Amino acid sequence: MNAESKAFEQVSQERVAFLGTRPIPAKPYYDADWFELEREAVFRRSWMCVGHICEVPEKGSFIRRELEVLKASLLIVRGKDEKLRAFHNVCTHRGTQLVEEAQGKRTRFSCPYHMWTFGSDGELVSAPDFEQFHVAKEDCALKQVALEVIAGLIFVNFSKEPEALSDQLGDLVTQMESLPVARATTFSEYVYEIDANWKLTYDNFQENYHLRFIHPRSGGAACGKDNPFGYPAEVDFHGDHRTQTIWSNPDASAPAVQELGFGRTIPAAMEKGLLNTDAGRKYFALFPSFFMFGTPVQNFVHVVYPISAEKSRGVIRLYWVDEDGSASERFGREAIMVTAHDVHCEDTAVIEAGQRGISSGALEHIHMQTQESLCRHLFNVVEEKVHAYQAERNGS
Amino acid sequence: MSRKLPKGFEALEPFIAIWSANTAAQRDNLRTTVPAQQRAAFHRVIAPLANQALDQLDEKGLANFDAADENLMQLLLAYAHVGHAEEVQGSDEAKHAATRPRLRFTRAPADRATNADSLP
């Protein structure tokens, strides 16, 4: 025990009273009409994480990303001016998708249909027999989407003039920038598809109430004597975004493979200055569907991408600074990835069981307790945006 | 004849054929598909050697690995998975294995033949 350890105190209801205590309507968690509203009210107007700058390191490097919720295919390209831009992967002649590869490096992008050719800055460079057209080349550039990089992470926003994500995040930017992700050069990744609404899926990862039941073995260290549910030490709200501070169990002990995994990466992490962060116990939940866990030796990002009202997919990445420098680092990164994966695997079945129950229409409402206030906050924000969008559409 | 593993790790030789893999996805699959008894037998031998093996490989440096060092590295990477089966999941491992194919490993720094990026 050190001087800092004190008895766990859970987040009080007063702290989150501003969120209300009403039961939450169930319909938005399965209803197709509500999902259509979310497409426009939430996803077409919010910053969504689509990758990391380490994937587009050089002039001409590009990645293609599909955002099903907006029926969009995006091309994220580093131009010859080094600038990173996001474009619709859509030829401006008659709409053909330009690029099929998931990633690569090119100076020009030629449409397979009639060979319109675009530069890495999106400008139309050449088009066969262009004299026959009735439009100027300057007006045929690829359609651009707003892009912002925070802590190395690439975010896009389909609004015409979105409020900068850094302005929305305020202090959180510095905290995020202090984590390995900001300097990452490589990553581990695993992906899943799930028959569940994006909010129901996402909520599972922003409440700890389920830990001891769903993760009795893999989540053991998260719960302890004076905090049997492993509730967060703190929660915080930043506009549409929110964070929690993960409680550290002073009595936790890890199995040998995990101790070896984490222990073996620490010397290199220390040498690289990666442990100097105040955000090491922070869990960032950026609206609408982004998570990042701050632990510097397990700095993971988890994004839930909606596909339909009852279908989503998730991408989880653990970000690393530099290629493996030693056998220890190589082993540690593999083990740390498996540790995270083991936990995440245990969640999917119960999320889908929740979706089946909700989709049956048996419930008009679901209930959220004080320690599920991050889930409540997400719903409140979504609902507010959907209502504002409806009002806007009705011209009121 | 060149040795299959660095000196001192001969006890691991019988496991090379089963547990060497190119990717995290393959290692995860081995954790699931190799019969439980064989998995436990591998774990019994490698767990007490892992620390020393890493020390020795660190000393050598990744750039100087010969085939024997590479074999040992691959077994350690398999231990990263198998250790979770034996030390974390224990008797729940079979149940846990059923959940794992849902979350597909698509990339890891240790992958020898890197998969294409998974984001569609």
Ligand code: FES
């Ligand atoms: S649609 Fe692309 S060149 Fe015609």
Ligand SMILES: [Fe+2]
């Ligand atoms: Fe969980």
